Amino acid sequence: MTARWLALLLLWWPSVPAAQEPSSLREAEALLETLVETYGPSGMEAPVRDAVKRALPEWAKPQTDSAGNLWLTVGQGEPTVVFVAHLDEVGFVVRGIAENGSLELEALGGIFPELWEARPALVHTGSETIPGVFQPRDSTGTLRADVGSSSRAGTEALGIRTGDTVTMPKEYVRLAGYRATGRSFDDRVGSAAQILALRQLDPRRLKHTVIFLWSTREEIGLEGARAAADSLRFLPVRVHAIDTFVSADSPLEPQAFAVAPLGHGPVARALDNSAVTPPAYLDSLVTLARRQGVPLQVGTTNGGNDGSVFGAYGVPDVPIGWPLRYSHSPVEVIDLRDLVSLAQLVKAAAEAW
Amino acid sequence: MRGTGGRPPVPLAFLLTLLLLLTSGLPVSAQSSAGLGGLVQRLAGMTAVTGYEQRMADSILALLPGATRDRAGNVVRDPGGKGRRVLLVCPLDEPGWVVGSLRSDGYLTLRRSPGRAIPGRDAQLQGARIDVHSRRGVLPGVVAVRSIHLTRGRGTSLGEFTSDSAYVDLGASTAAEAESLGVRVLSVVTLAKRPHRYGADLLAAPSTGRRAACAALLEAARAVGSSRAVVGFVVEQELSERGLTTVANRAGPFAQTFFVDGSSTVSTSTGATNPALGQVTRITLPVRYPGTPVETVSMAEVARLRDDLIERLRGVK
Numbered sequence: 001m002t003a004r005w006l007a008l009l010l011l012w013w014p015s016v017p018a019a020q021e022p023s024s025l026r027e028a029e030a031l032l033e034t035l036v037e038t039y040g041p042s043g044m045e046a047p048v049r050d051a052v053k054r055a056l057p058e059w060a061k062p063q064t065d066s067a068g069n070l071w072l073t074v075g076q077g078e079p080t081v082v083f084v085a086h087l088d089e090v091g092f093v094v095r096g097i098a099e100n101g102s103l104e105l106e107a108l109g110g111i112f113p114e115l116w117e118a119r120p121a122l123v124h125t126g127s128e129t130i131p132g133v134f135q136p137r138d139s140t141g142t143l144r145a146d147v148g149s150s151s152r153a154g155t156e157a158l159g160i161r162t163g164d165t166v167t168m169p170k171e172y173v174r175l176a177g178y179r180a181t182g183r184s185f186d187d188r189v190g191s192a193a194q195i196l197a198l199r200q201l202d203p204r205r206l207k208h209t210v211i212f213l214w215s216t217r218e219e220i221g222l223e224g225a226r227a228a229a230d231s232l233r234f235l236p237v238r239v240h241a242i243d244t245f246v247s248a249d250s251p252l253e254p255q256a257f258a259v260a261p262l263g264h265g266p267v268a269r270a271l272d273n274s275a276v277t278p279p280a281y282l283d284s285l286v287t288l289a290r291r292q293g294v295p296l297q298v299g300t301t302n303g304g305n306d307g308s309v310f311g312a313y314g315v316p317d318v319p320i321g322w323p324l325r326y327s328h329s330p331v332e333v334i335d336l337r338d339l340v341s342l343a344q345l346v347k348a349a350a351e352a353w
Numbered sequence: 354m355r356g357t358g359g360r361p362p363v364p365l366a367f368l369l370t371l372l373l374l375l376t377s378g379l380p381v382s383a384q385s386s387a388g389l390g391g392l393v394q395r396l397a398g399m400t401a402v403t404g405y406e407q408r409m410a411d412s413i414l415a416l417l418p419g420a421t422r423d424r425a426g427n428v429v430r431d432p433g434g435k436g437r438r439v440l441l442v443c444p445l446d447e448p449g450w451v452v453g454s455l456r457s458d459g460y461l462t463l464r465r466s467p468g469r470a471i472p473g474r475d476a477q478l479q480g481a482r483i484d485v486h487s488r489r490g491v492l493p494g495v496v497a498v499r500s501i502h503l504t505r506g507r508g509t510s511l512g513e514f515t516s517d518s519a520y521v522d523l524g525a526s527t528a529a530e531a532e533s534l535g536v537r538v539l540s541v542v543t544l545a546k547r548p549h550r551y552g553a554d555l556l557a558a559p560s561t562g563r564r565a566a567c568a569a570l571l572e573a574a575r576a577v578g579s580s581r582a583v584v585g586f587v588v589e590q591e592l593s594e595r596g597l598t599t600v601a602n603r604a605g606p607f608a609q610t611f612f613v614d615g616s617s618t619v620s621t622s623t624g625a626t627n628p629a630l631g632q633v634t635r636i637t638l639p640v641r642y643p644g645t646p647v648e649t650v651s652m653a654e655v656a657r658l659r660d661d662l663i664e665r666l667r668g669v670k
Contacts, residue, residue: 110501114511115480118645120549131551133647148552173493175524176534181495246502251520253503302502327502329480331495
């Protein structure tokens with residue numbers, strides 16, 4: 001009886017016109033879903049790094065440095081150009097375990113605590129993931145997590161220690177049209193764009209050296225990128241941070257700047273709190289995008305980017321982003337078409353600039 | 354999870370109801386072995402905003418042999434007969450929101466469901482995944498929140514939030530696109546329900562206390578099918594107890610009423626002004642973090658409540 005019901009159910013299930021979407025969009029979505037549903041708060045990026053490695057083309061032989069950054073060097077000869085997207089996401093670190101078994105938390109990155117309290121939580125011990133909840137706060141006090149234990153010993157018996165990280169469950173969800181929501185699109189979209197570009201790129205046709213980096217601990221001070229910059233020093237001729245363009249494309253945001261609508265293409269992040277793109281480089285990027293038929297918006301937003309730390313060695317930073325709504329919230333929203341276009345632009349910047 | 358993506362949305366409530374129907378023929382012992390926890394989790398994952406409880410009532414009706422639905426929408430099992438009348442009753446509804454308007458930019462605005470104003474309830478919407486129950490099924494969406502990067506120099510707290518500040522983002526860019534997805538003014542909106550287990554036996558979800566209490570009563574009523582007590586699952590408790598009043602007026606007067614609920618959600622005045630309910634005794638399931646999206650119950654306590662209700666049902670002569 002049950003089997004018959006299930007058969008009827010399958011027949012009834014709506015047809016899936018997603019198959020009619022361009023293959024590039026379907027490929028981008030599948031990759032992004034995998035990366036978004038992998039957890040990697042700052043300092044514990046290993047699962048995301050492994051996911052990136054698995055997603056790279058077969059010919060790629062990436063290396064991990066002592067800072068946890070993933071490096072892939074493609075092509076040879078001068079000059080050297082660097083692309084960098086970060087692996088980590090915002091979250092919390094366990095700073096202590098209270099007598100009553102609850103976890104005392106400290107934020108990793110910029111967050112509004114209101115968006116985390118009274119929500120499900122996950123504690124990442126490195127070997128397993130333990131569910132709990134972020135406790136509601138009576139006031140604006142410190143955020144804590146409850147893992148269902150009533151004593152410090154009980155919590156420790158679960159394998160939880162100071163230094164473990166805490167996030168909330170996340171899920172990639174397709175919205176209407178080409179929109180999608182999830183947490184940690186910042187910077188899984190950038191990481192995905194670099195992978196998609198590499199899948200389309202023929203390394204034998206590159207005219208010079210291109211280094212693709214997936215960096216660690218961006219959200220807590222661009223730490224991984226700083227280690228990479230100190231390693232490369234004066235070698236690169238330019239760096240492209242492939243990271244979020246925090247957009248004011250929402251009724252809640254002031255419209256003074258950062259107005260980059262979703263679905264209108266990637267954004268040259270020409271000025272932020274950490275870097276200014278040299279005007280000549282910006283013009284070159286705009287020309288490149290036009291030649292390649294890639295829609296490109298130009299804008300200014302807030303935040304810092306990994307490319308900026310290369311500035312200590314005089315390396316021009318030409319960051320490229322995509323418009324993101326509700327940054328660092330559990331419900332970031334993107335338009336998948338912007339990811340596809342961003343990947344095209346990364347490929348073009350590696351091959352033709 | 355996949356959402357709509359231009360494809361017809363999946364009517365999750367239909368599927369849940371279907372699953373409940375498929376299992377409704379099982380004997381109680383089989384249901385119990387499948388777990389009271391399973392029933393609690395299923396009910397906690399369902400939606401029954403005040404005034405829009407029909408699908409929940411459908412499921413209860415399918416699971417409770419001998420029950421009927423009255424004109425108010427309550428599900429009641431009334432063995433009839435004369436003598437001392439006793440009622441065991443649990444409310445089905447939960448606070449929620451409905452679509453108030455479709456904006457030209459594709460965002461939806463909201464109106465809170467009628468009933469008690471619960472402090473902080475609207476703020477739960479901010480930056481949350483929500484479900485819009487459209488004419489074409491359940492649509493995933495989110496409620497807009499300010500980007501922390503764009504608030505620099507303007508404070509690091511989100512400040513006060515009410516449902517008037519809630520902009521629902523379905524991914525639509527125009528009102529017509531939202532409408533094509535089946536969204537209308539009055540479409541029901543709730544926080545996305547993802548019952549979350551943690552600890553040894555804890556379950557967290559919005560309104561879980563009430564759902565778990567109703568699951569305990571439902572299991573108890575199924576276990577004692579021959580009870581002389583009237584068993585009811587009532588609608589619109591949050592709106593002046595309209596469902597409960599209807600049961601009292603239709604099936605009463607009762608000598609005694611046992612009002613079963615989660616400890617967080619019991620109105621202090623339940624039945625106090627209705628003599629047709631007789632002596633009202635509240636039986637409450639302890640709840641942790643009441644009224645929040647992680648309202649938590651212990652499955653051991655739910656099982657104890659079920660066993661207590663079984664004894665009470667057997668005790669009604």
